[in-house]
Amino acid sequence: MSSPFERHFFVCTNNRPPMAKPSCGQKNATNLYMKMMEEVEKRNLFGKVQVTPSGCIGPCFDGPAIVVYPEGTWYANVTEEDIAEIAENHMQNGQVVDRLVYKWPEA
Amino acid sequence: MSSPFERHFFVCTNNRPPMAKPSCGQKNATNLYMKMMEEVEKRNLFGKVQVTPSGCIGPCFDGPAIVVYPEGTWYANVTEEDIAEIAENHMQNGQVVDRLVYKWPEA
Numbered sequence: 001m002s003s004p005f006e007r008h009f010f011v012c013t014n015n016r017p018p019m020a021k022p023s024c025g026q027k028n029a030t031n032l033y034m035k036m037m038e039e040v041e042k043r044n045l046f047g048k049v050q051v052t053p054s055g056c057i058g059p060c061f062d063g064p065a066i067v068v069y070p071e072g073t074w075y076a077n078v079t080e081e082d083i084a085e086i087a088e089n090h091m092q093n094g095q096v097v098d099r100l101v102y103k104w105p106e107a
Numbered sequence: 108m109s110s111p112f113e114r115h116f117f118v119c120t121n122n123r124p125p126m127a128k129p130s131c132g133q134k135n136a137t138n139l140y141m142k143m144m145e146e147v148e149k150r151n152l153f154g155k156v157q158v159t160p161s162g163c164i165g166p167c168f169d170g171p172a173i174v175v176y177p178e179g180t181w182y183a184n185v186t187e188e189d190i191a192e193i194a195e196n197h198m199q200n201g202q203v204v205d206r207l208v209y210k211w212p213e214a
Binding site: 002003004005010013050052054055056069070071073074102103104 | 109110111112115117120157159160161162163164165174176177178179180181208209210211
């Protein structure tokens with residue numbers, strides 16, 4: 001493990017045009033990213049937690065989506081109101097917010 | 108672990124304008140991303156490995172940078188010539204390519 005971070009959040013902010021399939025960027029994801037960065041600042045977690053906007057990470061019809069590593073936890077349908085809970089539980093205390101976890105279809 | 112993927116590669120493709128600090132997007136990162144996707148296709152790893160372009164992940168002066176989870180391996184100064192080795196060793200066989208690993212400064 002060469003990472004100095006406890007945890008890394010990737011917020012999909014991918015944008016697709018109208019008439020394409022849904023994209024997280026069209027569903028408020030940039031504001032989710034900004035709110036997560038505010039939480040990092042407020043909680044003084046800079047250097048412990050990284051939050052990075054990303055391209056498409058998969059569950060496009062259930063976005064906005066966020067993936068958290070090293071756990072590999074996927075959140076879906078995240079709203080601005082959910083960010084404080086994700087920050088308090090997962091970002092600060094390492095506890096997954098079960099009610100927001102995305103269930104991948106079985107292969 | 109709710110992720111169905113063995114491994115997730117994030118390729119920083121962040122772009123900054125001239126006169127700003129260096130950015131991976133200005134150093135060929137989009138081509139690195141394309142080459143990694145070609146490797147996923149060639150090796151038939153779709154569904155096992157994800158490759159996602161991302162915003163800034165940190166070591167801007169040593170880009171292009173790639174981070175791989177769940178291990179938390181950071182690669183830096185990656186060139187197109189390095190991608191086949193990363194694909195063969197890490198993407199396909201889970202073996203980190205030590206010579207490309209980024210060493211974070213001690214906190």
